[in-house]
Amino acid sequence: MATYNANGTARDPLAVAATASKAGTTSGTTNHVIRRSAWQNRSSLSSMQFNDNTLGPVFKNEGTGNEFGVEFSTEIAVRITGARVYKAPLAAGATYVTLWSIAGVKLGEIAGTWVSDAGGWRTLEFATPVAIAANTKYIISYYAAGGFWAQNDWVYNGMDFIEYPFHIGRYEEGAEGKSGASRVGGGVESGHIFPEIILPHNYYIDPIAEWDYSLPAAGPGYMNQFPNGQSSFQFPVGVFYPDPPFIEDYMSIGVNTMCGVPITGPGYREAILAAGCDVWGAADGETTVPEMVQSDAELAAHVKGYFLWDEPDMVHNYGSPDQLWTSLQEIRRVDSSRPIILNLGKWSSRSISYQWAPVGATVNQMNENWMAYGEIADIMSLDDYCITDTRMGIWAYPKMVGKLQQMSNGRLPIWSYIETCPVEGSDPTPVQVERCAWACLIAGAQGIIFFDHRFASAQYTQDFASLLHTPAMRAGVQALCAQIQSVAPALNAAHQDLVTSVDSSNTTAGPMGGTFGVPIHWTGRSVGSTRYVFVQAIRPGSTTATFTVPQAAGKSLTVLGEARTITANSSGVFVDTFSDDYEYHLYRWTV
Amino acid sequence: MPTYLYGPNAALDFDSGLPLQDTWGTIYAPSDNYFTAPLTPISMIGLPMDRVNVRNGVTESFKLEGYPTVMWKSADVDNPIVISLDAQGGDVPPGGTSGQVLTKNSEADFDTEWRAVTEYTTADTWEQVRVIVMADGTVKGIPVWAEPPVAPAKPGATPGSTLIWLSWTAVPEGRTYKLFRNGQQIYAGASLAYVDRDVQNGASYQYVVIAYDQFGQRSPESPLAVAAADASLNVAPKVQVTTWPAVLPSTGRGIIRVCASDAEGQEMLLTLSISGGTITATRDPSVWIYQA
Numbered sequence: 001m002a003t004y005n006a007n008g009t010a011r012d013p014l015a016v017a018a019t020a021s022k023a024g025t026t027s028g029t030t031n032h033v034i035r036r037s038a039w040q041n042r043s044s045l046s047s048m049q050f051n052d053n054t055l056g057p058v059f060k061n062e063g064t065g066n067e068f069g070v071e072f073s074t075e076i077a078v079r080i081t082g083a084r085v086y087k088a089p090l091a092a093g094a095t096y097v098t099l100w101s102i103a104g105v106k107l108g109e110i111a112g113t114w115v116s117d118a119g120g121w122r123t124l125e126f127a128t129p130v131a132i133a134a135n136t137k138y139i140i141s142y143y144a145a146g147g148f149w150a151q152n153d154w155v156y157n158g159m160d161f162i163e164y165p166f167h168i169g170r171y172e173e174g175a176e177g178k179s180g181a182s183r184v185g186g187g188v189e190s191g192h193i194f195p196e197i198i199l200p201h202n203y204y205i206d207p208i209a210e211w212d213y214s215l216p217a218a219g220p221g222y223m224n225q226f227p228n229g230q231s232s233f234q235f236p237v238g239v240f241y242p243d244p245p246f247i248e249d250y251m252s253i254g255v256n257t258m259c260g261v262p263i264t265g266p267g268y269r270e271a272i273l274a275a276g277c278d279v280w281g282a283a284d285g286e287t288t289v290p291e292m293v294q295s296d297a298e299l300a301a302h303v304k305g306y307f308l309w310d311e312p313d314m315v316h317n318y319g320s321p322d323q324l325w326t327s328l329q330e331i332r333r334v335d336s337s338r339p340i341i342l343n344l345g346k347w348s349s350r351s352i353s354y355q356w357a358p359v360g361a362t363v364n365q366m367n368e369n370w371m372a373y374g375e376i377a378d379i380m381s382l383d384d385y386c387i388t389d390t391r392m393g394i395w396a397y398p399k400m401v402g403k404l405q406q407m408s409n410g411r412l413p414i415w416s417y418i419e420t421c422p423v424e425g426s427d428p429t430p431v432q433v434e435r436c437a438w439a440c441l442i443a444g445a446q447g448i449i450f451f452d453h454r455f456a457s458a459q460y461t462q463d464f465a466s467l468l469h470t471p472a473m474r475a476g477v478q479a480l481c482a483q484i485q486s487v488a489p490a491l492n493a494a495h496q497d498l499v500t501s502v503d504s505s506n507t508t509a510g511p512m513g514g515t516f517g518v519p520i521h522w523t524g525r526s527v528g529s530t531r532y533v534f535v536q537a538i539r540p541g542s543t544t545a546t547f548t549v550p551q552a553a554g555k556s557l558t559v560l561g562e563a564r565t566i567t568a569n570s571s572g573v574f575v576d577t578f579s580d581d582y583e584y585h586l587y588r589w590t591v
Numbered sequence: 592m593p594t595y596l597y598g599p600n601a602a603l604d605f606d607s608g609l610p611l612q613d614t615w616g617t618i619y620a621p622s623d624n625y626f627t628a629p630l631t632p633i634s635m636i637g638l639p640m641d642r643v644n645v646r647n648g649v650t651e652s653f654k655l656e657g658y659p660t661v662m663w664k665s666a667d668v669d670n671p672i673v674i675s676l677d678a679q680g681g682d683v684p685p686g687g688t689s690g691q692v693l694t695k696n697s698e699a700d701f702d703t704e705w706r707a708v709t710e711y712t713t714a715d716t717w718e719q720v721r722v723i724v725m726a727d728g729t730v731k732g733i734p735v736w737a738e739p740p741v742a743p744a745k746p747g748a749t750p751g752s753t754l755i756w757l758s759w760t761a762v763p764e765g766r767t768y769k770l771f772r773n774g775q776q777i778y779a780g781a782s783l784a785y786v787d788r789d790v791q792n793g794a795s796y797q798y799v800v801i802a803y804d805q806f807g808q809r810s811p812e813s814p815l816a817v818a819a820a821d822a823s824l825n826v827a828p829k830v831q832v833t834t835w836p837a838v839l840p841s842t843g844r845g846i847i848r849v850c851a852s853d854a855e856g857q858e859m860l861l862t863l864s865i866s867g868g869t870i871t872a873t874r875d876p877s878v879w880i881y882q883a
Contacts, residue, residue, distance in 0.1 A: 001841055002883050004867035010828040010851030010859045014752060018851070022832040026868070026883045030836065030843030214843040215880070216836050225833045227850050244781075266767060266781035291856035295754065295786045325874050333858040336877030337831070337850040 002026045030216040034409060037084055037208045038072070038166040041402035043384070043392065044350040057150035057204055059088045059119070067185035067195040068149055068203035069141025071102070074165040077134045078209040082110055082125030085142045086150040086204030089119035093145035096192055097124040097205075099132075100139040104194040107138070114145050118507035120517055121206075129210060139183050140207045143192040155202035156181035162367040163351060164406060165209060171200030217410040218446075219494050226378070228337040229305050231257070232278050234488030236447040237481050240383075240417065241282070244271035246465035251275040253474060254481025259449050260307040260343070263299070264292055272302050280305045280341055283331050290334040305338045306331050308377055311345035313369060315359060321372035328376055341415065342377035344370070346384035348407070349400040374407030383417035383451060387428040387436050394436045394582045395538050398443035398521060405444070415447035416440035420473055421454035421466035430476025435536070435582040437480055441491055442523045442534050442584070448484070450477065483561065487586065490525040490532040498524025498533050499549050500572075506543030518543040518578065529590050533557075535576075536584035544577045551591055560586035739808035740765045743800045748818035751855055752825030755818045757798055758784040762810065765802035771812075772796050786856065795819040828853040832863070834881070839868070845881040 003025050011017040083097045091114050099108040108130035114122070124142070132138055155161075161168035169180035182203055183195035223230050238257030239250050244267030247258055257278040261268060272279050281289045283306045293303045308327060312319030319327075328340055348370045351363070361369075374380065382400055386392035397416060404414045418436050419426055428436065437448050454466035467473040484491065499522050507517035520543070522535040531551055537543055553572040556565045562585070568574040576585055746759040757770060761783060770778040770785050773796060778785045790796055797817050802810040830851040839845040847870060849861040863870060863879050870879040 002867050004839060004865055004881070004883075006832050006834070006847050006863060006865045006870075006881075008830055008832040008847075008849035008851075009862045010830040010849065010853070011862075012825070012828050012853055012855070012857045012859050014822060014825050016825050016827045018828045018830040020830045020832045020849075022834060022847075024834075024838055026841040027838045028836075028840050028842075030840040030845060032843075216840070216843070216845060219836075221837060222835060224837065225835045225846070225848055225850070227831050227833070228852065264780075264782075269782045269784065287858070291788065292786065294853055294856035295751075295756065296784060297854075329874070329876055332875055332877045333861070334856055335852050336848065336861065337829075337852040 031212060031214050032217060032410075033210050034213045035081070035208065035210040036163075036165075036406060037206045038161070038163045038168070039084070039206045041399050041406045042163055042349075042351050043396040043399040043403070057086055057088075057152055059090070059148065060151050061088075061090065061146075061148045064147045065093070065191055066144055066147060066149070067098075067141050067183075067190065067193055068144055068151075068205060069098075069100070069139045069183040069195040070168060070203065070205055070207070071137055071139050071180060071183055071198075072166055072168045072207055073135055073137050074132065074209060075134060075167065076165045076211060077132065078165060078211040079129035079131050080108065080126070080138070080140065081129045081208045081210055082108075082123065083140050083142065083208055084121050084123050084206040086206075087114060087117075087119045087122045088144070088148035088150050090116050091119070091145045091148040092116045094143070095124070095145045096143045097126075098141050098143075098192075099126070099130050099207075100141065100194055102137045102139065104196070107132075118517060119150070120507060123208070125208065139195065140205060141183060141185075141195045142205050150204040152202045152204075154200050157200040159363050161351075162364060164367065164371050165211070166207065171198070213409055215409070215411055218413045220492055222413055223339065226305070226337060226339045228300070228303075228335075229339040231304060232302075233257070234485050235491055236278065236415070237484055238278075238280075238447065238449045240449050240451050241453070243464050244268050246468055247271040247277060248275040249465070249468050251277045253468075253478035254485065255450065255477065256481075257304070257447070257449070259341070260310060263303070264288055269296070269299055273298060276302070278302060278304045280307045282307045282310075283327060283340075287330045287334050290331050290338075293338075294335055303338065305379070306335075306340045308340045308342045310343050311383070312342070313348055313366065313373065314345035321369055321376065324373065324376050339378035341379040341381060342373060343417070344373060344380070344382040344404075346382065346386075348373075349382055349384045349396070349403045351403075370407055374404070374409070374412070378412065379415055379447070380404045380408055380412050381415040381417055381447075381449065385417070385419040385424045385426045385451060387419060387432050388426045389424075393540060394432065394439050395540075397436055397439045398538065401440055401443035401445050413446040414444065415449055416443075416445040417449050417451055420450045420452045420477060421463070421470075422457075422460055423451060423453070423455070430473050432582070433473070434476060434480045434483075435584060437484070438534065438536055438584045439521075439538060439582065441484070442521055442536055444495060444523065446492075487532065487560065489527045490530075490534075490588075493525040493527055496524040496526055498526075498531060498551055499535075499547055501548040502535070503546045504537070504543045505545070506541055517541075520545045520578075522547075524549075531589055531591055533587045534584065535587070537578035537582055540581040542577070542579050542583075544575060546573065546575050548573050552587075552589055555589045555591075557587040557589045560588055737804065737806050737808065738764075740802040740804050740810035742811040743768070743802050743813040745814035746770070746798055746800045746816045748796075748798050748816040750818045750820050750824060752822050753788065753790065753792060753820060753857065754855055755787045755790055755796060755798075755820055756784070757787060757816075759800045759813065762802045764804040765810070766805045767803045769801045769803070771799050771801070788856070790820045792820045792822040826854045828857075828859055839881050839883070841883050843882075847879045847881050849877050849879075851877070 005021055005023040007021045009017050009019045080099050095112045095114050097110050098106060101107055108126040110124045110126045112124050156171045160170045171181035172179050178198040181200050184197045184199055185193050185195045233256040236257040237255055238259045239255050241260045242250055242258050259280045260282045261279050263281040279302050281303055283289050293300050309319050309324055311317045312324055382404060384400055386396055387394055401414050418433055419428060420433055452466050454460055454463045456462035463469055467477050502520045504518055504520050518537045518539045518541040520535055521538045522533060525532040533549060550572040552568040554570050556567050558565055566574050566576060740762045743762050744760050746757050749756040767781050769776050795817060797815050799815055800813040828851050833848045833850055835846040849863050851859050851861055853859055861877050868881055868883045870881055872879055
């Protein structure tokens with residue numbers, strides 16, 4: 001422990017200064033381990049899979065066992081803990097996950113045994129993680145027991161695959177031979193050997209890395225850093241860029257935060273004051289907004305932060321990280337008492353794009369931008385409207401949260417955008433909006449923003465307050481807002497590993513995003529002596545899930561909003577059903 | 592019978608205070624039945640004619656879908672404006688279709704120079720339309736009952752250091768306002784407040800406000816307000832030092848912020864010093880990284 005006394009000074013242009021200090025004694029540590037696989041936060045497994053009709057792996061069987069791997073490097077020195085492997089249903093027998101040097105030296109290995117089952121992602125980790133050097137090529141492979149494996153062709157042919165800190169080079173054939181991408185053993189009956197043959201295909205082996213990180217992670221109390229930035233409401237539920245005539249109506253149904261608002265524009269000030277809502281003002285790269293906020297005490301009470309830039313990673317609104325830094329600096333020099341949020345476009349979540357910026361940028365360059373964006377703001381969000389997209393769905397939204405956490409190394413709170421009107425091919429129902437919101441909240445979102453701009457099309461008239469004018473959506477969103485506020489203390493609490501295991505009975509539903517079955521995602525929260533576990537089926541389909549929650553042993557759990565209770569046995573085990581796509585349950589009990 | 596308005600000087604900037612041309616205003620009907628009506632502006636607020644109540648020819652079929660907020664703007668100030676008030680149905684000049692604006696004065700041009708009216712708002716069923724010409728030459732049809740707003744009261748002008756806070760009271764039918772400093776417009780919008788930062792301490796400034804209704808009709812000027820920015824009124828910034836986490840760590844790194852705000856919205860220079868541990872500046876001028 002050590003004492004500190006931090007003295008801050010703010011000096012205006014007339015050299016009038018104010019000072020403040022904060023003294024204390026150090027305690028604890030912010031060191032923590034970041035753990036990540038190459039694919040876990042990517043909502044599209046590859047450009048190939050997004051662009052063709054292959055929504056999951058193809059299962060192959062060409063004889064007895066063989067070795068399948070992938071060559072990769074990492075931008076920083078990390079420890080490889082093992083890998084996720086997509087097990088083919090019929091794969092059975094001994095298997096191994098092995099980390100190799102590029103020269104074929106075994107650096108780590110873990111053995112396992114598979115049985116014939118429904119297949120799916122399996123994690124095999126080394127007894128001791130293996131440290132690897134930065135920017136050095138390695139190969140991680142697995143032995144496909146029985147010769148059954150999962151594959152998608154040509155995935156690595158088009159471009160590099162980059163998910164920080166992983167880098168998988170694209171397949172190339174040059175004068176010196178083939179390079180990059182996936183590795184296969186010597187032949188279909190070659191067994192568990194160093195995979196030397198270079199191919200462009202994806203064999204569904206996903207390396208897992210961990211590394212130490214010393215900046216503090218986001219968590220409860222994060223917003224207390226900003227004296228004028230704390231929400232007036234228990235939980236921010238907002239709408240993007242509403243027009244002034246609708247602000248009061250949004251507020252009346254519980255949409256409490258107006259995000260990306262051009263508050264210097266006609267009618268906004270009066271509409272904001274009349275509604276009593278919170279506002280995140282669109283800075284638009286100028287100081288006029290923070291200047292206005294600072295010098296207008298009545299308005300300032302409602303402004304909780306600034307909206308730095310909308311989709312700087314997309315062609316139509318491109319902003320380089322340097323440009324964003326400049327914009328942020330201009331705001332901070334006028335007002336550093338409020339946080340700044342940055343919203344990215346859809347492609348960052350998919351790590352693919354034909355619309356990324358600047359024009360002509362490669363995925364490698366763009367990945368650097370995405371990671372750089374993650375260092376700039378105080379809160380991040382992205383908008384990828386795909387609730388009813390045929391290749392995507394609600395399951396992608398938790399991955400978006402994860403991807404933003406990845407970009408910021410867990411340093412920033414994440415807000416989620418959800419469409420409440422037809423947009424970009426998605427046209428959700430009120431129930432889908434509700435379930436999408438819970439998908440985001442369970443994944444850790446600390447704010448929800450609705451996108452409600454219905455653009456004119458052959459099918460629809462333009463309406464920039466669509467949900468307000470669509471009775472079913474309006475009622476659904478109003479109920480959702482009330483529901484979120486009713487459990488806001490839990491949503492604002494830190495995630496706790498209250499669930500020690502969960503099994504889903506449905507392992508056979510159709511492929512979606514490379515995952516078979518209907519997995520369950522969940523979060524646990526504690527507020528005083530009250531415990532919450534929020535769970536959701538995070539692929540379409542029905543299933544029955546068995547949960548083990550030790551702290552619920554022998555307890556009667558209230559299932560919020562469903563007028564029922566469920567009792568956990570003396571080991572904390574209970575079973576519940578999910579009869580509809582993306583159904584969720586909210587459990588509450590007292591310890 | 593549809594009716595057309597012809598304004599040879601429609602593009603004059605009425606806000607400039609220039610007198611309107613004597614020749615302003617001709618109304619004529621199709622079928623070569625020209626007639627001339629002397630049109631006298633009722634004030635210098637963008638209303639170039641006095642209650643030109645143009646009754647549409649076929650009441651039932653004439654339904655302006657709202658008022659055309661911008662029907663057409665002349666690219667050439669010397670060109671006259673001809674506007675069709677027959678938005679739907681009724682007779683249409685040769686070569687044209689209803690709801691369009693003609694851009695030329697010549698009869699011959701009627702055949703070729705029609706342009707669509709593109710902007711309408713909510714449905715309306717006016718039977719009588721007053722035609723006004725805006726300061727920028729835009730021609731509008733508005734309800735005949737729409738009177739221009741009354742003059743706003745004298746605006747409040749509170750001096751500070753390097754700025755003057757201005758506020759004004761809404762007037763009935765006032766939708767937007769323009770604020771003028773020493774005769775130059777410095778704000779246009781719906782707000783009832785503005786902070787003028789383009790001032791020098793010690794100098795005196797005069798302000799007036801003009802209100803506009805939903806149709807863009809202008810009120811008379813408000814009474815004059817006078818204020819002078821004064822360095823002696825400067826308000827010190829407010830500052831607070833915060834950390835994340837709330838208690839800085841013994842191991843690992845923490846965040847220290849200098850959170851400042853300034854009632855005048857001035858740019859500030861933020862600095863931080865520390866006893867115990869080390870700090871590293873970042874690209875964010877309000878954030879430092881701490882290590883014990």
